[in-house]
Amino acid sequence: MTPMNASHDNDFVLAIHGGAGTILRSKMTPEREAAYHAGLRRALEAGRAVLADGGLALDAVTAAVMALEDEPLFNAGRGAVYTAAGRQEMDAAVMDGRDRAAGAVAGICGPRNPVLAARAVMEKTDHVFLIGESALEFCRAQGLAFEEPSYFFTQQRWDALQETLAMRRAGAEDRDESRRHGTVGAVAKDRHGNLAAATSTGGMTAKSPGRVGDSPVIGAGTWADNGTCAVSATGHGEIFIRYAAGHEIASLMRYAGRSLDEAARKVVMDMLAPAGGSGGVVAVARDGSVSLPFNCSGMYRGVVRADGVLRTAIYEEPLRDYAPQ
Template sequence: MTSNPTTQNDFSLAVHGGAGTILRSRMTPEREAAYHAGLRRALNAGRVVLADGGSALDAVSASVMALEDEPLFNAGRGAVYTSAGKQEMDAAVMDGRDRSAGAVAGICGPRNPVLAARAVMEHSGHVILIGESALEFCRRQGLPFEDPSYFYTEQRWNALQETLAMRKSGADDQDESRKHGTVGAVARDRNGNLAAATSTGGMTAKSPGRVGDSPVIGAGTWADNETCAISATGHGEIFIRYAAAHEIASRMRYAAQSLEEASRAVVIDTLAPAGGSGGIIAVDHAGNLSLPFNCSGMYRGIVRSDGKLLTAIYDEPLVEFSDPNDQRN
């Protein structure tokens, strides 16, 4: 999916709640409505920032925070569990103005991991901090922390038990929603600046210490004003090996491909044959949006300066849902 470019004073924002959706046969109308509502809340959080003349970086941070606070998505509250029954979260942010970036990996405690990543970018001389040292850094920065019970959801705990049982029996887990799930946002603000943010709990029953593509700059997260901003979701190992986000930007920079051409070439023609199930959301310097995926679905949505919140889950058009509780201004 692509969209028309913005005018000079317009903005563009896209969010995703992860690729590898619940199978259509298992999706209830109530649950589907809940996913759309969660995506709309994330879109509106970023839209408010952009409509007020705020930066792309602030907008993607606000959108991802909203997704981290929503237990339906695999990030922050509602993150999946490792094989050891622990939650280890990763996040990254990148500013397209100067390629500033920050990331954290293997943490549990900060209420919003995306703010931990931003703190690394803005208050340290590093790009990635991990584990206990990252947590201590976050404490020194005064970030809000939560107890493990805050992040727990019965759905994620049950998914861990089911996955471990299947492994023990030798069964093959065909449920994409357990194999990968991430949240992210990309934006172009009214000044033409780009930014990206990504946050995840990783893969259900992953090995303790495993880190996917989300916090790896150039794999799952990228932003450069001259080309594009990207947030990825999918099989992280493959996205890392193919430097997926940077590959899209490189095709635009060196092969003069459009955002849509480059995005689809990487997601459909490169990652899919290599086993890289998943997708990306992307915005370019002109405000074009692209949201390709190569799996059963991807929770996703966009909003432009007209304020219309458009969302979708499966291989279907983005649509605007009426919401009597909509608080847009």
């Protein structure tokens, strides 16, 4: 397999993630592991189809994130976690590397695909960020597809909320990082050399109502600029915001001359980890190189290029190759 940091100037590439945290093999059944890999492959194929047809990176990351939002296994859209009040509040963002156009939403529940809400903000308003009820009113006005609360309900997420609340009542701390910061995201470089990023999340299990993490914050959990890179993050959002994780990676490339992999690893391993910022990023540079660093036990992730081979992984392991169908 071609090294991840090799140059692919005339290639297209899509990289995705489905969250990071304490992902233990000992707690993963073969069937569930296979389901995660299949979900990642479906998202990769959705984005690959756009890029293979000469489509834009922005359309590819949107398609990939929509597929992840539709998959209940991941903490976004249909699989979103619950707040301490027993409600779902979803956040999402998109960014176009061509001109740094960006759109984001936070604290919403109803639109089937929050990433489309973020994109509508970018394309249909003069703003970057809309929140709460006003964001929902805007989404309805744009004709976005809405779903009833039952569509977003998953027993696993509800049970996780009850477990976390029970631990709090007992004075214990929930140390399951996979419950604390699940997210989905995608970054891409298209055949025209354009970069884009998209991120979507349900946030943290049992979070305070109104809490917003890094996913919709431009420069923290989502970033794209054709001159450097595109980044989508998953992790302890408060730390990723404080360190402006996505923008910091781009700055190390732009001003310090670091390669994408050097910059991404510097931020994830040497800046975020010591500060308690468990998690990781997927990132692609303008030369087509990819970096997928994480500082926890696992990150659901995948990559596809013009050869059509879908490559996915969960733990600290090489990406598995799946031949094109």
